[in-house]
Amino acid sequence: MTEKMVLINEEGIRTDGRKPSELRPIKLEVGILSNADGSAYIEQGKNKILAAVYGPREVHPRHMALPDKALLRCRYHMAPFSVEERKSPAPSRREMELSKVIREAFEPTIFLEKFPRTSIDLFIEVLQADGGTRCAGVTVASLALADAGIPMKDLIAACAAGKVGGKIVLDLNDIEDKEGEADVPVAYMPSFDAVSLLQMDGLLTGEEFQQALSLAIEGCRQIYILQKEALKAKYQAIKESVEVAEQE
Amino acid sequence: MPILYENRHLVAPGDLLAEGDFLAGFNAYRYESKIYASRLGLVEYRGRKVEVVALNTFYIPSSGDLVIGKIEELNLHGWTVNINSPYPAILRTSEALNRPFKPQRDELSEFLAIGDMILAKVISFDRTRDPNLTIREPDLGKIKQGQIVKVSPAKIPRIIGKKGSMINMLKKETNCNIIVGQNGLILISGRSRDEERTAILAIKKIEEEAHTPGLTDRIIAMVKKERGEISQ
Numbered sequence: 001m002t003e004k005m006v007l008i009n010e011e012g013i014r015t016d017g018r019k020p021s022e023l024r025p026i027k028l029e030v031g032i033l034s035n036a037d038g039s040a041y042i043e044q045g046k047n048k049i050l051a052a053v054y055g056p057r058e059v060h061p062r063h064m065a066l067p068d069k070a071l072l073r074c075r076y077h078m079a080p081f082s083v084e085e086r087k088s089p090a091p092s093r094r095e096m097e098l099s100k101v102i103r104e105a106f107e108p109t110i111f112l113e114k115f116p117r118t119s120i121d122l123f124i125e126v127l128q129a130d131g132g133t134r135c136a137g138v139t140v141a142s143l144a145l146a147d148a149g150i151p152m153k154d155l156i157a158a159c160a161a162g163k164v165g166g167k168i169v170l171d172l173n174d175i176e177d178k179e180g181e182a183d184v185p186v187a188y189m190p191s192f193d194a195v196s197l198l199q200m201d202g203l204l205t206g207e208e209f210q211q212a213l214s215l216a217i218e219g220c221r222q223i224y225i226l227q228k229e230a231l232k233a234k235y236q237a238i239k240e241s242v243e244v245a246e247q248e
Numbered sequence: 249m250p251i252l253y254e255n256r257h258l259v260a261p262g263d264l265l266a267e268g269d270f271l272a273g274f275n276a277y278r279y280e281s282k283i284y285a286s287r288l289g290l291v292e293y294r295g296r297k298v299e300v301v302a303l304n305t306f307y308i309p310s311s312g313d314l315v316i317g318k319i320e321e322l323n324l325h326g327w328t329v330n331i332n333s334p335y336p337a338i339l340r341t342s343e344a345l346n347r348p349f350k351p352q353r354d355e356l357s358e359f360l361a362i363g364d365m366i367l368a369k370v371i372s373f374d375r376t377r378d379p380n381l382t383i384r385e386p387d388l389g390k391i392k393q394g395q396i397v398k399v400s401p402a403k404i405p406r407i408i409g410k411k412g413s414m415i416n417m418l419k420k421e422t423n424c425n426i427i428v429g430q431n432g433l434i435l436i437s438g439r440s441r442d443e444e445r446t447a448i449l450a451i452k453k454i455e456e457e458a459h460t461p462g463l464t465d466r467i468i469a470m471v472k473k474e475r476g477e478i479s480q
Contacts, residue, residue: 151287
C-alpha cells in the first residue's frame with residue numbers, strides 16, 4: 001500500500017492552508033441569467049456552480065400535476081468538464097440520488113401548497129467540482145428560488161463537516177473528501193434550527209458525529225449571512241446609487 | 249418584543265419581522281407567535297399588520313383584475329390565453345360574443361386569432377380551476393394599436409402609485425394613453441413613436457428603482473428632459 005497522505009499537519013493546517021473550522025472563500029451572485037425566472041452563481045473554493053429556477057409554471061407532462069400543491073422538480077447535473085476525467089453527460093446514479101435529496105431538502109421550506117397544479121423546476125449545474133458540491137448546490141439553489149420570487153419559510157444554507165487525519169474539520173475539499181475518514185453534509189434552516197438534509201459517508205463514533213454535526217451547522221450559519229448579503233446586494237446598490245445622484 | 253426593523257427596510261425570506269400580537273400580511277407568515285418574511289422585499293408595519301412589499305413576484309389571477317393576454321390556442325368553445333401567470337386563462341365564446349356561437353357555422357379565428365393581444369377582465373379563479381376571462385365590457389377586447397411592455401407584476405402598484413398618482417402623471421407628461429394590466433403587461437399608445445418611447449423608458453426606470461424613495465420627482469424630471477430632447 002502507498003503511504004498515507006498528510007491531510008492535516010502538526011499545526012492543524014490543512015492541505016489548502018485552512019484551519020480545521022474554517023470555510024473556503026465563498027463568492028455569491030444573484031440574478032445572472034436573464035432567461036430563467038431566478039438564478040444564482042456560487043464559487044466556493046474551486047467549486048463553480050450555477051442554479052436556475054423556472055416557475056411556478058404549467059406542468060408538462062400534464063399528468064404529473066398535483067391537485068393540491070406545486071410539483072417541485074430538481075436536476076443536479078455535473079458538466080462533462082467539471083472533473084479531471086471527462087464525465088459522461090448522462091445522469092449517473094449519483095446525480096439522480098443528489099437530485100432527489102436536494103429536492104427533498106427544499107420541500108419543507110417552499111410554500112408548495114400555495115400554487116396547486118403548477119411546477120417549480122430547479123436546475124443545478126456544476127461547472128467545476130472540488131468536493132462539497134451538493135452543499136454548495138443547495139446554498140446557491142436557495143438564492144435562485146428567492147430571486148424567482150418563490151415564497152419560502154427560510155433560506156437554506158448547506159455545509160459539510162467531516163473527519164480528516166483524525167480531526168473533525170469543516171467544509172471538506174475534494175482530496176479531504178476522498179482521502180479522509182468521513183463526510184457529513186448538512187442543509188439547515190437557521191431561523192427554525194431545522195435540518196433538511198443530513199447524510200454521512202464513512203465511519204464516525206457517536207461523539208464524533210455530534211461534533212461534526214454542530215460544526216457543520218456553525219458553517220451553515222456563516223453561509224446564511226453571506227446568502228442574505230448576496231440577495232440584498234443588487235437592490236442595495238441601486239438604492240445607494242440613487243441616493244448619491246440625489247445629493248449631487 | 250414588538251417590531252424588529254424600520255419601515256421599508258430590505259428583508260429576505262426567513263427574516264424575523266415581529267414578535268407578539270401581530271397579523272401576517274402579504275409575503276409574510278406567522279409561526280407560533282412570530283412573523284417572518286417569505287419573500288425578498290421591503291417590510292411595512294401597518295398597525296397590527298406586518299407585510300412585505302415584494303421585489304419580484306409572478307402574477308396570480310384574482311377576479312376583477314384587468315389583464316393583457318395573448319391568444320395561444322383555439323378550442324371548440326373558446327380560446328386559451330397566456331396571461332403571464334402560472335395558470336393559463338380561458339376565454340369562452342359566450343364571454344366574447346354578443347350573440348350565440350355555433351361551432352358548425354362560426355370560425356373562432358375570425359374573432360381572435362393565435363397571436364392576437366387582448367385586454368380582458370378576470371371573472372373567476374380559484375385553486376381548482378383555471379381563470380376565466382371576459383371581454384364583454386366597454387373598452388375590452390382585441391388590442392389594435394400601441395406598444396406593450398412587460399414588467400415584473402410586483403412593480404405594478406408602484407407604477408400606478410398612490411391613488412393613481414404615478415400613472416396619471418405619466419399619462420399627462422407623455423401624452424400617451426397607458427393601460428396597466430395587473431399581470432405585468434402595460435399597453436402604451438401615443439400619437440408618435442417618440443412619445444411612446446419616453447413612456448416606456450419611464451416605466452422601465454420605475455421598475456428598476458421601485459424600492460427607492462423620491463421616485464415620482466425623478467420620473468417627472470426624466471420625462472421633462474426626454475421631451476425637451478424630442479422637441480428640439
